[in-house]
Amino acid sequence: MIEFYPQIKSVHVLAVMASGGLFLLRGVLAQSGHGAWARYAPVRYLSYAIDTVLLTAALMLVTLLPSAVFGNGWLAAKLGLLVVYIALGMVALREASPPRRRSLCFVAALAAYGLMVSIARAHHPLGVFLYWVS
Template identity: 40%
Template sequence: MISYLYLKYLHMGCVALSGAGFLLRGVWMLTDSPCLQQRAVRVLPHLIDTILLGSAIAMAVVSAQYPFAVNWLTAKLVGLLIYIGCGTMALKRARSKAQRAVFLVAALGAFAYIVSVALARSPLGFFAWLAEAASATLPAAA
């Protein structure tokens, strides 16, 4: 049986490759680079994302933690759907470069949110520090 730790490292590696690849393709799209037409550039992201999704599902099964049962996993799933939607608009569907740039930034924000949720294991993700900072500065109730 595959260990959870192995799946986690596989997943984290694919997250890094997927995010870096998406950013690179976004830059290439904005600069009209011919690199986008290379076969590997068109195929590799699908392979990496398939392994990424497969490792996520395997970790959920091994740990018995599932979206809609664990709130931070639900937040990651919602973030993933936003990331996919914005990413599709950024790389393929938006009509102008300006629109593509806006969707690229939105997709990268969604990606950062997903990673922050995973690190914090909180649906607040990087917003958790705001809640902590706010609660630390509030005077205690008398």
């Protein structure tokens, strides 16, 4: 199955971009007072579908990668940030949250997303900060 690694990685990367783009769109809608559109059922279901593809591709990649990849902790850092990103995103899109809290959580979720992407690109737990400490 290793011969499918490039295709699976491409699907994963595209799903990451689609998921982040949809979250950005939903967050902007929620922040601009159009939260009903951000929570509209077809938009939510599209988000679920994209995230399912993303998770499936990620699990396939984990099964294909050699165990040495897990040595430096970058995957663990990404998974930890994923939990933070999901929690912040839920608060950012929740209508019941105060507007200031929604805004702060939206910005923090985008920062967590960006850090996850930088960790994946660098294959190091520090991600973009790796270049600042070197």
